[in-house]
Amino acid sequence: xxxxxxxxxxxxxxxxxxxxxxxxxxxxxxxxxxxxxxxxxxxxxxxxxxxxxxxxxxxxxxxxxxxxxxxxxxxxxxxxxxxxxxxxxxxxxxxxxxxxxxxxxxxxxxxxxxxxxxxxxxxxxxxxxxxxxxxxxxxxxxxxxxxxxxxxxxxxxxxxxxxxxxxxxxxxxxxxxxxxxxxxxxxxxxxxxxxxxxxxxxxxxxxxxxxxxxxxxxxxxxxxxxxxxxxxxxxxxxxxxxxxxxxxxxxxxxxxxxxxxxxxxxxxxxxxxxxxxxxxxxxxxxx
Numbered sequence: 001x002x003x004x005x006x007x008x009x010x011x012x013x014x015x016x017x018x019x020x021x022x023x024x025x026x027x028x029x030x031x032x033x034x035x036x037x038x039x040x041x042x043x044x045x046x047x048x049x050x051x052x053x054x055x056x057x058x059x060x061x062x063x064x065x066x067x068x069x070x071x072x073x074x075x076x077x078x079x080x081x082x083x084x085x086x087x088x089x090x091x092x093x094x095x096x097x098x099x100x101x102x103x104x105x106x107x108x109x110x111x112x113x114x115x116x117x118x119x120x121x122x123x124x125x126x127x128x129x130x131x132x133x134x135x136x137x138x139x140x141x142x143x144x145x146x147x148x149x150x151x152x153x154x155x156x157x158x159x160x161x162x163x164x165x166x167x168x169x170x171x172x173x174x175x176x177x178x179x180x181x182x183x184x185x186x187x188x189x190x191x192x193x194x195x196x197x198x199x200x201x202x203x204x205x206x207x208x209x210x211x212x213x214x215x216x217x218x219x220x221x222x223x224x225x226x227x228x229x230x231x232x233x234x235x236x237x238x239x240x241x242x243x244x245x246x247x248x249x250x251x252x253x254x255x256x257x258x259x260x261x262x263x264x265x266x267x268x269x270x271x272x273x274x275x276x277x278x279x280x281x282x283x284x285x286x287x
Contacts, residue, residue: 013066013067014031014033018033038084041109041114047065048071048072049070068085070082073109079108079132079135081111094116094191096124099123101165102166103129104116106234107128108135109135110142125148128143128151130156132237136151156169161179164184165187166189166190167183167191169193172196172233172235173192186219187217189218191215191216193211194214196253198235212253214261214283215228223264224264227261249276261285262287267281272286
């Protein structure tokens with residue numbers, strides 16, 4: 001495929017992904033999706049596309065990756081480059097603009113990091129954290145032409161180290177990390193998949209069982225919350241223990257009502273009705 005045809009393919013892909021999620025009027029995100037070459041972040045072809053029966057090898061034509069499908073980054077571990085439409089919704093909800101600082105936790109090989117870097121521009125900054133050393137090295141290579149990005153091979157639960165305008169988490173967890181919540185600037189936004197790990201007869205599968213995408217906005221006197229919908233993500237690799245909490249959170253998902261969550265209680269006493277509660281935090285029904 002020649003470069004003009006591939007550019008047209010990316011533009012059509014961008015329109016489809018944003019339209020599928022009802023994203024309108026976000027020209028910067030549309031342009032980012034139409035510009036960043038997804039194939040660059042997937043390794044050499046043939047690329048492995050995820051399906052119900054496992055992975056299948058695709059052709060070596062780069063146009064094949066411009067669909068709303070999962071492509072393997074590490075197929076043995078079921079780690080994929082996530083759904084483009086889902087991330088269009090999430091990144092749009094971050095409300096990024098030029099000059100902002102965003103922390104991308106669980107950056108993988110860097111595709112969605114690159115998209116966010118275009119949104120914050122030359123005066124903005126993206127800190128991309130990846131726990132897996134091989135993926136972090138791939139991200140470093142893939143993002144060499146994006147000078148506003150810093151790659152860190154480390155534990156995403158410890159970042160950001162400085163106040164940030166946005167934190168975007170791309171693995172499932174059973175609670176927000178302190179750094180994600182407490183280092184948000186006033187007006188800042190945190191998006192994460194909250195859920196519980198999937199377990200089969202052999203033990204944890206490395207995936208989330210129940211998970212929901214949540215948006216938290218730091219306000220002057222607390223944190224607003226919005227449930228964005230159900231999602232499927234890999235489970236946080238650095239998470240240890242917590243199985244009693246997993247069962248309680250799983251029960252909350254099964255009981256329903258998650259769409260009525262309006263606020264995050266963080267390190268204060270419980271005062272209102274909560275969809276899910278722990279001693280130091282909870283998801284509150286009342287604004």
